[in-house]
Amino acid sequence: MTKILFVCHGNICRSPMAEFCLKDMVKRADLSDEFEIASAATSSEELGNGVYPPARRKLSEHGIDCAGKTARRIRAQDYDDYDLLLGFDQANLRSMQRCFGGDPEGKLHLMTEYIGAPERIIDDPWYTRDFDTAWEDIEVCCLGLLNALCPQVTLDFSRCRERGELYDVLAARMLWQNWYGRNLDALYDILTGLPHLGKCFVLRLPAEDAPCRGYAEIIGQVFSDAGTEVTVVE
Numbered sequence: 001m002t003k004i005l006f007v008c009h010g011n012i013c014r015s016p017m018a019e020f021c022l023k024d025m026v027k028r029a030d031l032s033d034e035f036e037i038a039s040a041a042t043s044s045e046e047l048g049n050g051v052y053p054p055a056r057r058k059l060s061e062h063g064i065d066c067a068g069k070t071a072r073r074i075r076a077q078d079y080d081d082y083d084l085l086l087g088f089d090q091a092n093l094r095s096m097q098r099c100f101g102g103d104p105e106g107k108l109h110l111m112t113e114y115i116g117a118p119e120r121i122i123d124d125p126w127y128t129r130d131f132d133t134a135w136e137d138i139e140v141c142c143l144g145l146l147n148a149l150c151p152q153v154t155l156d157f158s159r160c161r162e163r164g165e166l167y168d169v170l171a172a173r174m175l176w177q178n179w180y181g182r183n184l185d186a187l188y189d190i191l192t193g194l195p196h197l198g199k200c201f202v203l204r205l206p207a208e209d210a211p212c213r214g215y216a217e218i219i220g221q222v223f224s225d226a227g228t229e230v231t232v233v234e
Helices: 014-028 053-061 090-100 111-115 131-149 163-173 184-191 213-225
Strands: 002-008 035-041 084-087 108-110 152-156 200-204 229-233
Touching (some): 002 014, 002 090, 014 035, 014 053, 014 131, 053 131, 090 108, 111 131, 152 163, 163 213, 184 213
Parallel strands (some): 002 035, 002 084, 084 108, 200 229
């Protein structure tokens, strides 16, 4: 199990948004058993307070419930308890380093490292009031983080009987956006440029007598045509 702690200044905006965004992603991708995810603050300013209402509303817009979450401060033991401790700006990293006495095991990282942009930060929307941009940045960084930790995705079509069920598996396991199309052209577009979970794939085919067996084989070919590493198994 990988244990992840998101850390921002107050633990009422960015870090709980990231905590519950990633929890939602791993749940949808059926990976919940592989992760423990939490969040904390570097300051004591908001201790015991719930998620800031605009941040809570932004999560709710995406069907994510953060009920019961209250702010807590990081403690020295967190360094040993978690595998990754992720900040949103350099001030977060400096505060963590002071609390933990450095970073001897290389556990401290910026969220934006996982989209290949370590020079960027995710601004605190408590100050900017721009919760839309904060959410967009956090969501793409969480997906980048998950791709770094779980680059191989298994697409288990073995129980599928109809085409729609194949796309249900694709959408769930690859974390498709709701607006993504459910056809072969859309699948190719997703694999060649749209955000999704997975860098390489294992595709488990339906039973030989399943009506969608041939279509599943075509899906496997689309992965190959898109230049994506895929292994097709019975």
